[in-house]
Amino acid sequence: xxxxxxxxxxxxxxxxxxxREQAVYEANLSRWLADHEGxxxxxxxxxxxxxxxxxxEALTAGYSRFGIGPLFVxxxxxxxxxxxxxxxxx
Amino acid sequence: MALIRVPIGADGPVIDLGIWLARAxxxxxxxxxxxxxxxxxxxxxxxxxxxxxAIHPNALASIASPPSGTTLVRRPGSTTAARRVNLHxxxxxxxxxxxxxxxxxxxxxxxxxxxxxxxxxxxxxxxDMLAHCQxxxxxxxxxxxxxx
Numbered sequence: 001x002x003x004x005x006x007x008x009x010x011x012x013x014x015x016x017x018x019x020r021e022q023a024v025y026e027a028n029l030s031r032w033l034a035d036h037e038g039x040x041x042x043x044x045x046x047x048x049x050x051x052x053x054x055x056x057e058a059l060t061a062g063y064s065r066f067g068i069g070p071l072f073v074x075x076x077x078x079x080x081x082x083x084x085x086x087x088x089x090x
Numbered sequence: 091m092a093l094i095r096v097p098i099g100a101d102g103p104v105i106d107l108g109i110w111l112a113r114a115x116x117x118x119x120x121x122x123x124x125x126x127x128x129x130x131x132x133x134x135x136x137x138x139x140x141x142x143x144a145i146h147p148n149a150l151a152s153i154a155s156p157p158s159g160t161t162l163v164r165r166p167g168s169t170t171a172a173r174r175v176n177l178h179x180x181x182x183x184x185x186x187x188x189x190x191x192x193x194x195x196x197x198x199x200x201x202x203x204x205x206x207x208x209x210x211x212x213x214x215x216x217x218d219m220l221a222h223c224q225x226x227x228x229x230x231x232x233x234x235x236x237x238x
Contacts, residue, residue, distance in 0.1 A: 015147055015176060015203060023100050024175065045188075056114050059158060059179060063118035082162045082172045083142040086228045087214050088137065088204040089174050090165050 009051070020045055021072030029076070036076045043072040092195065092224055094184050094236040096136060097191065103234045107134035107213055109145065111153055114166070129187035132212040136234060138225075139166070140216030143182065144204040149212040163202050163224030176203040180192045182219055183238055197222050220222050 021043040028048065032041065040058040042049040046065050051056040054071055062071040096103045110129035111119075119126050132149050142161070157176035164172040181196040199219055206214050223238040 016159050018157055018176060022160055033143050034126060052225050055179075057171075059112070059114040060118065062158075063115060064121070068115065068118060068122070068124070068156065071158050073159050080162060081141075082164050084140070084166045085137070085142065085163050085202065085204060085216065086139040086142050086166055087091060087207050088140075088144050088163065088165065088202075089170065090163055090170075090204065 007047050016070045016074050018070060024048060025072070025074055029078075033078055037078070038076065039074055040075050043074075091157070091237075092185075092204065092238050095238065096234050096236060097183045098233040098234065101135070101208060101210055103136040104133055105136060105184060105215070106131050106186030107215065108181075108185070108187035109149060109153055109201040110196065111155055111186065112158075112179035112181055113170065115155070122143065127152065129181075129183075131186035131188065131209065134213035134215050134219070135206065135208060137216060140214050143191075143199050143201045143216040143219045144206065144214040145180070145201045146205055146212040147176075147203045148227040150201075150203055153180070155180055157203065158216070159200070161200075161202055163204060165166060169222070178203055182215075184223070184238060187230070 024043050036051045039051040040055050042062050050058045056071040096105045108129050117124045130152050136198045144222040155178045159177040161176050161177050176201050217218045223236045226235040
């Protein structure tokens with residue numbers, strides 16, 4: 001049965017940081033572009049697990065290999081778009 | 091196809107939105123013999139100016155969704171630099187979780203973990219989610235029609 005979420009101000013959850021994984025991605029990106037552009041890389045902590053054809057495939061492999069928890073999946077690309085979200089607190 | 095009428099109130103076009111774990115994560119939980127958390131319903135603003143759907147981090151925590159990547163987000167016109175936030179792979183359903191038992195009504199989206207400026211909503215429905223529907227603005231009746 002679905003429930004309706006109501007949150008009080010200040011009822012918080014601390015965001016998990018993926019900064020280590022992001023740093024690994026940025027450090028290796030120029031090297032990966034030659035052979036893996038367009039593929040999805042799976043990173044957990046400092047470990048680069050592999051490259052996959054789809055995001056779903058990478059996530060499935062990640063949860064199977066590392067269990068349920070934070071993962072870093074990103075499409076290998078020379079540029080990264082910036083998402084515009086006008087009505088958000090950014 | 092479902093026809094969903096969204097009245098445009100003082101706060102804009104606000105709708106119930108079902109939020110649930112992505113299919114890949116739900117399957118992994120089942121494979122490990124663990125229970126899949128129930129879907130939740132949150133209030134969401136339809137935001138045609140948003141490139142990507144944004145969901146309050148607390149709402150993501152309510153379905154135990156772990157982050158699965160990062161993205162850069164920015165407010166148009168803002169003088170500050172783009173900010174890196176977590177991405178969460180989730181399933182969303184217009185109308186809320188209760189009215190969407192059919193698997194076909196859930197859409198897989200990579201949502202940004204961001205706090206909406208309006209404290210009365212917990213999500214901003216962006217064009218990534220709207221891309222799955224036809225969208226009619228009926229100014230005469232003061233409502234939006236979503237045909238999904």
